[in-house]
Amino acid sequence: MAGRGLKIGVAVVGGALLLILLLLLLLPSLIPADRYRALIAAQASEALGRPVSLGAARLTFLPGLGAEATDLSIGEDPAFGREPFLRAKAVQVRVALVPLLTGRVEVTRAIIEAPRLTLLRGPRGLWNVTTLGADRPSTAARPAQPGRPEPPAPAIALPLLPSRLDLTGGALVIRDLERRSTVALRDLEVSLRQGEGPRPTSLRVRATLGEQRAASLSLSGDAGPWPATADLKALPVSLELKARRLSPDHIASLVDLAALGVSAAGAADLDVRLSGTVGAAKVEGSLDFGALALRLGQGFRKGAGEPGRLTLLGSVGTDRLDLARLEVLLKGAEFRGSLSVERFAAPRVEFDLASPALDLNRFLAPPTTRAALLAEAWAAAPQPATAALPAVTAAGRLRVDRLTYGDLSLRGLSARPGFQGGRLTASELSAGLEGGTIQGGGGVRLGAVPEANVNVTLRGIQTGPVLRALVKPDWSLEGTLGLHLKATGRGDSIEGLLKTAEGGGQVAVENGRLKGYRPAERLEEALGPLLAARGIQLKLDRFERLTGTYTLGGGVLRTADLLLVQGENQVAASGKYGLVDRSVDFDVVARTARGTIDAKVLGTSDRPRVLPGAGAIQKKLGRELEKRLGPGGAVPLQDLFRQLLKP
Structure with missing residues (x-):
């Protein structure tokens, strides 16, 4: 009897469970969820502070209590634009039953299919996502009050996040409205598990960047526990x-x-x-x-x-x-x-x-001509448009134990590079160079036509290796060099810089040996017989000291006090040298214990012409013309005489 009652009880319970299961399966179709779609969208809109719309919707009771909807759309904060903040093909939501019985909705899981999410950064650095759930008007476009600090950006309203959130097959667009830059991700997969209490929230993100030759991105880790305050920095x-x-x-x-x-x-x-x-x-x-x-x-x-x-x-x-x-x-x-x-x-x-070591020869393309390494280095530099330069300021210190460029080797290089307002500078420059030192600094204003300035001093440097490395001349000068140069120029090539160079300095060479320099050889050939007739031997290929000051302007180097000393003999020169066309125009005076001989050197450094005594004749004629015609009237005839002396 008892066994029969037990069977009846089991059958009743089983039937009841089957009936409940049947009701759970049929209930979603019996309850018209679409009738409540507008209500659900309105409540979601109130919670998010954004307009929300849904497509077809239905309730679900298995495997848990929840709802499903298609064509989800969450609007944008008006301060950021009109395009939707989020669009999704479908969304599934599961809620906890016990909190629901107390009148509180607690979302336990949300699955969003094929979402398209747009993250925008406004001019003040505020992101559109930070205004979700805000119970006040958007601050994205609110002007800052003078003298008042910026309010901290609000944190995301955490109650809006479900315990589990999954995004599948999504796309993410990140756009900076101020910089007008955009990054688009596709094949987006997001898995978020929100921790409870002191437990952190875990995050897993995978995405693809680009279409062809796509890059793969992944982000994983934890965040939390969430701070008690709204300060996201904590x-x-x-x-x-x-x-x-x-x-x-x-x-x-x-x-x-x-x-x-x-x-x-x-x-x-x-x-x-x-x-x-x-x-x-x-x-x-x-x-x-x-x-x-x-x-x-x-x-x-x-x-x-x-x-x-x-x-x-x-x-x-x-x-x-x-x-x-x-x-x-x-x-x-x-x-x-x-x-x-x-x-x-x-x-x-x-x-x-x-x-410890930097070999610039490994970084720069090999020279294609016999042009100077200076020209190769200037050509190697980029010429960015000024508008493209970032609003960045930089300053620091650079040290290189050994820097090699061409045949030159700098040791103990130290400098303070900087960048501001499109200008690249190097101050407090010091280094050892070919037995001597180099000190100074300079700068370049970047742009389509760079502007450069330099202020350097060289002491005790061997001239031979430096000239061979930088200038590559067909002549040689050995000696110990001292040089000061302060100049400015502009151009996208070394030739352009030389044409616009303005400045000057001093030069000194001691214990010099000059070989193959045509103007000096021609001068020696022209004056040699005249000096030999007086019993004087003057050789310009060796000297004890060469000194002078110079100025730069309009592509021309000018000097008024160039002096070569060889024992008791001296050779003084004044005139100009064309930095681009290599033209020469010098008045030369050789002074010895037995007399003085002058000459005029014209032409180019490759094809010079020396006229003994022409310098004195030209000066005397110029003085006589000025006496009779005045300074202004004498100029045309002086120029004519100068042209007649040219080859």
């Missing part, structure tokens, strides 16, 4: 970002490399790890760009496959980056140091870099 984070096959095309909307004189092809891999809080996090990472081919200006080249790696370690906040360790490996050269950046919108960069 939010703990532990995140890892990986980017693979990242190419210049992928960042073209953010950085115009071509406008900066840079061309690049290939791909790079990026790894970055953050730990700490949003306002103060430890950052470490690396950028491997060995597979990237780079070209800067006309000369600097890095081929794909040549070593290239950047490693960093430091801290980052909402508006400051401090890298205590920065290492750069590029084509065999190694740099180590530190770097700080503040005010990301208008960055100020401070750095301290050092390298």
